[in-house]
Amino acid sequence: MKLVRYGAKGKERPGALDADGTIRDLSGMIDDIGPAALSPESLARLRETDLQSLPSVAPQRLGTPVARSRKFLAIGTNYRRHADEAGMPHPAEPILFTKAISCLSGPDDDILLPPGATQLDWEVELGVIIGSVARHVARADALAHVAGYCVVNDVSERAYQLARGGSWDKGKGYDSFGPVGPWLVTADEIPDPQALELFLEVNGTMMQGGSTADMIFGVADIISYVSGFITLEPGDIIATGTPHGVGMGMTPPRFLAAGDKLRLGIGGLGEQNQTVVPDAR
Template identity: 65%
Template sequence: MKLLRHGPKGHERPAALDAQGRVRDLSSLLVDITPAVLTPASLQRLRGVDLASLPEVPQERLGVPWAGMGKFVCIGLNYADHAAEAGMAIPAEPVVFMKPTSAAVGAEHPVVLPIDATKGDWEVELGVVIGSTARCVDEAEALAHVAGYCVVNDVSERALQLERGGTWDKGKGCDTFGPVGPWLVTADEIADPQALDLWLELNGQRVQTGNTRTMVFGVAKLIAYLSRIMTLYPGDLISTGTPPGVGMGMKPPRFLQPGDTMRLGVAGLGEQFQTVHAWNPELVDA
């Protein structure tokens, strides 16, 4: 299934796409798409619903495809060629950092640069959404804990991330720096998460092209590794790293400017589109 939430901010309604790509309202079945809905038993019940029997509705403003995200965990330098363009060594273990959940926005939400931003950057990534509690799990069983997958744009402010002290989180966690969606695609629709094309266009120009098969650490390994550090709960999101083509790695480097547009996608998971804006708190809350 392709699950989504749409409508005014704070009043998003649950929906799903049918086989023809039409939006079907789930409000008669669910109050919202919460972590409890992402558990294996709940998703199995949803798969038994005849979507054609539900009302077709026009798609409105997109929110994050599920409510109640507990953690937004990110993996750095997880593509060898991206590590090379960043001038960093391929990590021996996953590089883990966090975005605050306040960074998460819908797939078409404006990306608003923070005050005094100088080096905004883009990163298309595969997102993994947890559906059952994972604590110290083995790699062989790790994918059984996945509810589904989504597109993530791991937007960064490189000066804050790398030049102004502290941890990576500071340059990764700004408001609007985590567009998610448009959909949460349940795991049964993705035969192999290590065989997905990723791409991103800046102002209509292709700048990132990659495939998840070139990850240093695959999805199953990441879940197993993280589950030994922290308990993963339904609704937690893991953003798994980006292929090469980010602005920091260009020669000369190229960074986001107000008015820039980003279109990005992952095979089978839909597309995002964002326009970049200078600091404007009203747009943050759009």
């Protein structure tokens, strides 16, 4: 099942895609696609729904496919070829950092270029959305805690991230640095999260192409590991790392500028399209 949230920012409504790709309104069944809607029991009820019987919705803006997430976590340097291009050793344990909840944005919303930013970079990633509480979870049980999967662009300002001291977080959390969606694809439709193809284009030129098979730590490893440090709750989002081809790894480096257009996606999980615009607020 493909779940969406549609409408103006801050006023999104819950929906699902039918077999023809038409959005069907779920607001008569659930108030939103928030933590309560992501439980295994709730998702089972939604899967039994005859979507054709629900009102159709005209194409419009999509928001993040999950509401009221309490945590937006991410894993760094988690693809072998990406580690190699960055000249970094393959980590012995997952590198964990946080993206600010305030950076979440819709899959096609503009990316804001912060004033004075010089090293804005892209990272297509597989996102994992938690559906049930995970605390000290064994690897063998980890995927049972997944509600679904989505596309994430882990937008990063590399100078903020790497050249200004402290943690990575301040290079990862600016407003609009967390496009998520277009859909939450429920876990039953993704039998193997380690067999998904990812891509990202800038201005029509392919920059990233890879497979989740290249992950150093797979989804089950990540959930098991993170749940030993942080209790994972329904609605939490984990971005699981990016394949090779980021701007920082090019010779010379290539960073985003105002007017650049991105297209990115993952097989079976949909595509995002964004334009970089100066933050004039």
